[in-house]
Amino acid sequence: MTKQLSILALLLSITCACSDQRASNNKTMANITLAAEMSLLPSTVWVAEKLELFKKHNVNLTIREFDSGRNALETMLKDDSINIATVAQTPVVFNSFKEEPYVIVATMAYSLDDIKVLARKDRGIKSPKDLKGKKIGATKRSTGHYFLEGFLEHYGYNLSDVDLHDVNAATLPEKLQSGELDAITSWEPHIHNTEKIMGNKALTLLLSPTAFRKDFYFTVKKDYANYASDAIEQFLAALIDAEKYIKENPLESQKIAASRINADIEIVKQIWDSFTFEITLEQSILVGLEDEALWAIKLSKNKIALPNYLNFINITPLKSVKPNGVNIIH
Amino acid sequence: MKLAKQSQLFIGVIVLILLGSIIIDFQYTTKLNFQRETFSKVEQLVQGMFELNILTNEYIMSGTRRPYQQWIRRHASLVNILLTISNRVDAENISTTNKLRVKLSELRNLFTKILINKTSDGFPISKTNKPIIYKLSSQARLLSQQIVSNVNSLGKYTQAQLDLTEKNSKQILQLSSFIIGCLFIAVMIWVNQVFLKPIRQLHKHAKTLISGSYYSKTDLKTNNELGELAESYNILSDTIWGKMKELTRNTRFLEKSLNATKIAESRYSTIFNSASDGIVIINHKGIIQSVNPSAEALFDYTSDELIGENVAILVPSPHKYQHDNYLENYKKTRKAKIIGARRELEGLRKDGEHTPISLAISEMTLEGKTYFSGVIRDISEEIKAKNDLIRTNEQLSMTNKELEAYAYSISHDLRSPLRVIDGYSMILLEDYADELSSEVRDYLLRIRKGTDKMGDLITNLLKMSQTANETLMIESFDLSKIIKEVIEQLQQIHKNRKIELNYLPEIQITGDKTLIQDVMENLINNSVKFSAKQAITKIEIGSSTNADNLQVIFVKDNGVGFNMAHQSKLFQPFQRLHKVNQFEGSGIGLATVHRIIKLHKGDIWAESEPDKGATFYFTLNPTLN
Numbered sequence: 026m027t028k029q030l031s032i033l034a035l036l037l038s039i040t041c042a043c044s045d046q047r048a049s050n051n052k053t054m055a056n057i058t059l060a061a062e063m064s065l066l067p068s069t070v071w072v073a074e075k076l077e078l079f080k081k082h083n084v085n086l087t088i089r090e091f092d093s094g095r096n097a098l099e100t101m102l103k104d105d106s107i108n109i110a111t112v113a114q115t116p117v118v119f120n121s122f123k124e125e126p127y128v129i130v131a132t133m134a135y136s137l138d139d140i141k142v143l144a145r146k147d148r149g150i151k152s153p154k155d156l157k158g159k160k161i162g163a164t165k166r167s168t169g170h171y172f173l174e175g176f177l178e179h180y181g182y183n184l185s186d187v188d189l190h191d192v193n194a195a196t197l198p199e200k201l202q203s204g205e206l207d208a209i210t211s212w213e214p215h216i217h218n219t220e221k222i223m224g225n226k227a228l229t230l231l232l233s234p235t236a237f238r239k240d241f242y243f244t245v246k247k248d249y250a251n252y253a254s255d256a257i258e259q260f261l262a263a264l265i266d267a268e269k270y271i272k273e274n275p276l277e278s279q280k281i282a283a284s285r286i287n288a289d290i291e292i293v294k295q296i297w298d299s300f301t302f303e304i305t306l307e308q309s310i311l312v313g314l315e316d317e318a319l320w321a322i323k324l325s326k327n328k329i330a331l332p333n334y335l336n337f338i339n340i341t342p343l344k345s346v347k348p349n350g351v352n353i354i355h
Numbered sequence: 356m357k358l359a360k361q362s363q364l365f366i367g368v369i370v371l372i373l374l375g376s377i378i379i380d381f382q383y384t385t386k387l388n389f390q391r392e393t394f395s396k397v398e399q400l401v402q403g404m405f406e407l408n409i410l411t412n413e414y415i416m417s418g419t420r421r422p423y424q425q426w427i428r429r430h431a432s433l434v435n436i437l438l439t440i441s442n443r444v445d446a447e448n449i450s451t452t453n454k455l456r457v458k459l460s461e462l463r464n465l466f467t468k469i470l471i472n473k474t475s476d477g478f479p480i481s482k483t484n485k486p487i488i489y490k491l492s493s494q495a496r497l498l499s500q501q502i503v504s505n506v507n508s509l510g511k512y513t514q515a516q517l518d519l520t521e522k523n524s525k526q527i528l529q530l531s532s533f534i535i536g537c538l539f540i541a542v543m544i545w546v547n548q549v550f551l552k553p554i555r556q557l558h559k560h561a562k563t564l565i566s567g568s569y570y571s572k573t574d575l576k577t578n579n580e581l582g583e584l585a586e587s588y589n590i591l592s593d594t595i596w597g598k599m600k601e602l603t604r605n606t607r608f609l610e611k612s613l614n615a616t617k618i619a620e621s622r623y624s625t626i627f628n629s630a631s632d633g634i635v636i637i638n639h640k641g642i643i644q645s646v647n648p649s650a651e652a653l654f655d656y657t658s659d660e661l662i663g664e665n666v667a668i669l670v671p672s673p674h675k676y677q678h679d680n681y682l683e684n685y686k687k688t689r690k691a692k693i694i695g696a697r698r699e700l701e702g703l704r705k706d707g708e709h710t711p712i713s714l715a716i717s718e719m720t721l722e723g724k725t726y727f728s729g730v731i732r733d734i735s736e737e738i739k740a741k742n743d744l745i746r747t748n749e750q751l752s753m754t755n756k757e758l759e760a761y762a763y764s765i766s767h768d769l770r771s772p773l774r775v776i777d778g779y780s781m782i783l784l785e786d787y788a789d790e791l792s793s794e795v796r797d798y799l800l801r802i803r804k805g806t807d808k809m810g811d812l813i814t815n816l817l818k819m820s821q822t823a824n825e826t827l828m829i830e831s832f833d834l835s836k837i838i839k840e841v842i843e844q845l846q847q848i849h850k851n852r853k854i855e856l857n858y859l860p861e862i863q864i865t866g867d868k869t870l871i872q873d874v875m876e877n878l879i880n881n882s883v884k885f886s887a888k889q890a891i892t893k894i895e896i897g898s899s900t901n902a903d904n905l906q907v908i909f910v911k912d913n914g915v916g917f918n919m920a921h922q923s924k925l926f927q928p929f930q931r932l933h934k935v936n937q938f939e940g941s942g943i944g945l946a947t948v949h950r951i952i953k954l955h956k957g958d959i960w961a962e963s964e965p966d967k968g969a970t971f972y973f974t975l976n977p978t979l980n
Contacts, residue, residue: 311421312413333421354406354425355432 055256058087060097060110063286065213065293066134066241067111069302071285072278073267082263084256098244102126108249109260114240114310115168118317121332128250128339129242130257131350132310133264134302136239140172141216142231144208145201150229153180159207162192162200168239169194169210171320176210179234198222212239213296214288240310250339257342264304265347271302305350306343311335358579361549365542372538376531383524390517393443396436397510400455403433404499404506411466411495415488423470430463440509451509458502465495553581560588569596633712633731637666641682644726653712653733655705666729671703686725699734711735766813773813777806815943818873819928822950827867834862834908837872838896841879849883858896864906866975870951877944878910878971884938885969886914905977911970916963925961948973 061067070088073079079086091097094112098120101110111133120127142161144150150159153176163169174184192200197209198219208231209219220228243264245257271278275297283293314334322329344351356364406429413422437459441452469491472484553575560573569592575585627634633650637643643666646658654661654669661668667675697715704710713732718725780802783791791799838858846854864871879894886892895911917925917932924930926949929942952959956976963969 315417315419315421331419333419333424335421335424354410354429 052083052255052259054083054085055253055259056085056087057108057256057260058089058106060089060091060101060107062091062094062097062111065282065286065288065296065300066094066113068271068278068282068300069133069264069267069304070111071282072270073263075281075285076267076270078263078266078270079260081266082259084259084263086260094241098127101244101246108253109243109245109257112242112244113168114242114313114317115166115171117242117244117337118314118321119166121314121318121334121337122321122329127244127246128337129244129306129310130250130339131243131261131264131304131306131343132240133243133304134241134300136212136300137236138232139212139239139299140169140210140233140237141212142173142176142208142210143201143216143219144229144231145204145223146227146229148207150208152229153177153231156180156208156231157182157186158188160188160190160205162190162197162206162209163211164194164197165189165191166321166324167194168317169212171317172233172237173210174320175237176231176233213299214292217292217296238309238313240313242310245339247339250342254342254345258346261304261342262346265350268302268304303350304343304347305352306338306340307352308354311338311353356579358549358581361545361579365545369538372534376535379527379531383520383527386520387517387524389443390513390520393440394510394513394517396440397506397513399436400433400440400506401503401510403429403436404503407433407462408496408499411469411492415469415492426466430459430466434459444509444512448509448512451505451512455502455505455509458498458505462495462498462502465491465498469495549579550581553577553585557581557585557588560585564588564592564595569599630730631732633733635661635666635669635729635731637727637729639682639686639725639727641666643668650731653704653710653731654702660705669702671701671709674700675703682727702731711738713737763817766817769813770810773806773809777803777810780806812941812943815941815947819943819947819950822870822873822947822954827954828869829866830868831863831865832868832871834864834871834875834898835860837868837875838862838879841872841876845879845883852883852887852892853890854883854892854894856894856896859898862896862898862908864898864908864975865977866955867951870954871975874948874951874973875910877948881944881971882910882912882914882969884914884940885916885933886912887938888915889913901974905974907972907974909970909972911968913968916965916967916969917961918965919963922961922963926959 059070061070074086074088089097089100089107091100093116094110095116097110098112098116101107102120109130110127117129142153142156144156144159148159149155156177161173163173173189177183177187190200190206192206192209194211194215197206197211197215199222200206201209201219202223209215211219216230220230243261245253250257279293279297280290282288283290311334314337315331318331318334322331338353340351340353340355407426410422410426410429414426434456437452437455441449441456444452469488472487472491556573556575560571560575563571572589572592573585576582577585627645627647630647630649633653634647635643635650636645643661643664646656646661651658651661656668697713699711699713701709702712702714711734713734715730717728717730719728720726780799784796784799784803788796835858838856842854842856879896882894883892886894893913895909897909897911899907899909901907915933915938921932924932926945928946930946931940931942949959952973952975957974959971959973961969961971
């Protein structure tokens with residue numbers, strides 16, 4: 026009788042085992058050093074770090090903090106101890122003309138209305154057309170610079186029609202306040218900070234007439250992507266869990282991110298919706314990179330070939346952990 | 356069929372059905388997955404065609420290598436997908452897939468033509484090649500539309516196949532559910548018939564047993580383990596019934612025993628509490644377990660004060676400190692000085708006074724433990740009475756001695772006037788015989804006879820009184836010689852009588868020879884005196900040994916004897932069993948004999964019947980030495 030029951034139990038367990046299609050996670054511990062800019066953009070990283078999702082996916086992550094994505098990327102390219110860097114679209118473009126030492130493995134976030142133009146009303150600026158001949162502050166070779174050119178072109182004139190001043194992004198608010206500049210083009214949190222110190226009534230906010238998408242990426246060196254595909258997969262799997270958590274718990278996520286970058290939670294709450302935190306690889310990033318690369322080539326005035334950005338993207342790790350997140354035609 | 360076999364069979368059926376379900380499920384799942392994958396690939400074809408159009412436009416617009424490269428790769432992947440679909444569709448749809456392959460090839464040709472017609476990678480398209488490129492791209496869009504149309508028909512087919520498989524799968528699932536449902540009902544019926552019904556029956560029987568009907572039996576008869584269980588139940592109920600009867604008997608016996616115990620306890624309690632003697636019970640360590648009211652009164656303690664204390668509290672020094680040692684020694688040696696015997700000693704009262712007590716200790720074992728009970732009697736009154744008696748005896752002894760001394764003195768003093776009377780009577784008879792009439796002489800003779808008799812009486816009285824004060828001169832001597840001397844003297848006195856004497860030639864005894872001679876003289880003289888009426892006086896003197904191995908001397912005669920009813924008077928002074936006119940005597944002789952024998956710490960007694968003679972016996976204490 027006992028024997029028969031044992032056989033029955035065995036059969037049931039085999040049936041259950043057959044129906045359970047989850048593969049057991051036997052991945053080894055991956056040691057990864059991430060160069061991250063201290064902003065809201067890598068919020069998936071901050072959340073995964075706080076919730077110990079890296080540990081869950083057998084990732085021993087070391088974070089090195091940087092003031093900008095550009096520094097993070099450029100340090101990674103020089104420093105072999107860094108495996109992954111967070112970076113925005115523009116630094117990727119400017120570093121893509123020389124050679125192809127790195128690849129994008131995923132988009133960590135994107136924004137559609139992050140870049141704006143903010144002008145002083147007392148200088149008579151009420152619409153985009155009033156910008157002509159005005160002193161406009163922007164960080165040259167930055168997304169702001171790229172955005173401003175497209176913005177002006179949309180309204181029928183170009184950069185030569187304005188007095189463009191190359192100003193560090195962090196000092197733009199105070200220069201606008203002091204009256205040294207008539208308008209500035211920048212992104213969050215600088216826009217919010219400017220509004221805070223000058224007040225909305227003194228300013229005119231000019232938005233992009235068409236959607237202006239700005240992507241932020243996780244980049245890795247090519248050789249690392251080749252030999253550490255498993256480690257990158259584990260890293261991305263933790264971020265995919267964090268992405269889900271952020272969608273389900275936005276307020277908690279905001280607190281985690283604000284605490285991690287030492288930012289005012291109120292500011293974070295106000296600018297949070299400007300960003301979409303999704304771990305994907307969209308076809309649009311190819312177009313975005315190419316458009317900005319064409320602008321950069323024009324800016325350099327040298328004859329530079331447009332890079333093939335397919336060579337700057339490695340879809341394999343993300344396709345492995347989030348197949349529906351890869352929408353690049355292949 | 357046995358339950359085990361039924362279960363095996365049943366489990367076998369379940370296993371087969373489960374295996375069948377698993378196999379069918381696996382087959383349908385595989386088929387469904389296969390068809391879903393095919394359908395998904397068809398969808399990918401549609402998606403791919405859309406993407407190729409986008410890339411074509413992008414390439415024409417930008418002229419960069421990247422959309423071209425993507426187009427080539429995507430086209431290749433679509434060809435592969437189509438190849439996979441071709442392998443999955445039936446013969447009817449093979450022609451469709453073949454058509455699609457041709458059209459995809461044509462599309463590739465069109466895209467190559469666009470490539471060739473572009474002068475170089477770059478933007479914008481020149482005016483010369485613009486019309487042809489636009490024409491080629493238009494053709495490509497149209498071809499793409501045809502391809503999508505064909506793919507859609509293929510999609511409808513695969514969708515229909517998928518629906519059919521899902522429908523079949525659903526039917527199989529329903530059938531499986533029905534079979535499993537039937538099987539479940541069969542299981543329920545089987546379980547009810549084979550398990551629950553008999554179990555309910557057994558449960559009902561068990562409740563009957565619990566209610567006390569141990570003689571009831573279950574009529575469950577099945578040829579399986581439950582039937583065996585029912586049989587075991589019946590055996591169990593038989594056993595319980597037997598045991599219950601036995602238990603009832605035992606209970607009655609126990610009740611009787613309990614009642615007897617209660618009665619015994621009541622008796623014990625009554626005796627214990629009402630006993631005039633004090634009772635103290637101690638354990639093997641000497642700790643007092645209980646005391647009765649008499650003991651409380653005797654020692655002036657309450658029972659609460661005594662229980663739990665060492666019994667030494669009731670014992671004065673020095674025994675107080677040795678009491679525990681007494682107990683320890685007794686436990687080791689089992690030799691007791693006082694256990695089992697009554698002893699007189701002193702107890703210690705609460706006020707510190709010593710009181711004389713009589714103690715009897717006995718040992719008892721209760722439930723494997725040793726206890727000692729002491730029965731204590733207050734003998735202070737007894738001791739006092741004893742002391743009073745001793746004092747009275749001493750006073751009596753003194754008075755006796757004084758009386759004896761007085762008697763001796765009187766006897767001695769009486770001799771002097773008696774001798775005067777006798778002397779002057781003799782002078783009158785001898786010197787004035789002639790002057791005296793015969794009547795006076797007769798009177799004088801009677802006076803002299805009276806004084807003579809009185810003299811004998813005084814002599815005997817003196818002897819008896821002297822006897823009490825005599826100091827014994829103990830020695831061993833031959834009694835036969837004394838007997839011979841006494842007989843010879845008597846034969847001189849009684850010459851006219853025939854006296855036959857039998858005695859042993861040698862009777863060795865130990866005593867005061869002079870006093871024993873008095874004893875023999877008195878006894879033999881009595882024998883001669885009280886057999887005076889016999890023609891021949893027969894006297895027998897001998898020695899024998901009694902039960903205590905003591906030497907018994909007897910003197911037997913054939914005289915008048917006496918009535919044994921009066922024997923208590925026999926050895927009292929001045930008591931006579933015969934009239935004076937029958938047999939002369941002072942009444943002091945046997946009293947004197949009795950005194951002498953008692954002086955020797957011996958016994959004297961007599962056996963007789965009237966006219967059948969008398970025998971006197973005496974013994975002497977052999978330890979007088």
